[in-house]
Amino acid sequence: MPKVCGIELKGSEAILAIIDADENGQQYINIEPRKIKIGDDESTNAVLSFYESFKNYVINNHIDVVVVKKRKKNGTMSGGGVSFKLEALIQLNGIADVVFVSGQGIAASHKKDNFELPEGINKYQEAAFMSACLYIRKNK
Numbered sequence: 001m002p003k004v005c006g007i008e009l010k011g012s013e014a015i016l017a018i019i020d021a022d023e024n025g026q027q028y029i030n031i032e033p034r035k036i037k038i039g040d041d042e043s044t045n046a047v048l049s050f051y052e053s054f055k056n057y058v059i060n061n062h063i064d065v066v067v068v069k070k071r072k073k074n075g076t077m078s079g080g081g082v083s084f085k086l087e088a089l090i091q092l093n094g095i096a097d098v099v100f101v102s103g104q105g106i107a108a109s110h111k112k113d114n115f116e117l118p119e120g121i122n123k124y125q126e127a128a129f130m131s132a133c134l135y136i137r138k139n140k
Helices: 044-060 081-091 103-112 123-138
Strands: 003-010 013-022 025-029 035-037 065-069 097-101
Touching: 003 081, 003 123, 013 081, 013 123, 025 123, 035 044, 044 081, 065 081, 065 123, 097 123, 103 123
Parallel strands: 003 065, 065 097
Antiparallel strands: 003 013, 013 025, 013 035
C-alpha cells in the first residue's frame, strides 16, 4: 500500500495528514509541517515558494499519493480563488499521483464505519486525515 497524504485546502493554506498503510493496517505519521501556507498569492516568488515547499514535502516524506478533499466550485460555501491556485500547484507536483475525494464520500464512509482518529492529530487536520483514510478504504 502507498504512503498517502490527505489535504484539505482552506483559504491560503494546505492542511496535511500522512498515513502509511500496509497489510497490517494504517498508521498516522505525526510530523511537521502540518500546514503549508502561501504568502501573497499575487507574488510569483510566493507562488513558487509554496510549490517548492510542497514538492519537497512530497519528496522528503516519500509520498506516493496525494488525496485532496474537493471544494464546491461556485455558490455559497464554494472554495476561494487562492485555494484553487493551491490545488493546481499541488496537481503539478510531478512526483505523487493526485486524486480527489468529496466531502459527501468522506461523510458516508465515516458514517458506515468510523474513521478512528489517532492520538496526536490536531482538530484542524481531521478532514485531511479522513480524506487519506477514504482513499485507502477504496483502494485496499
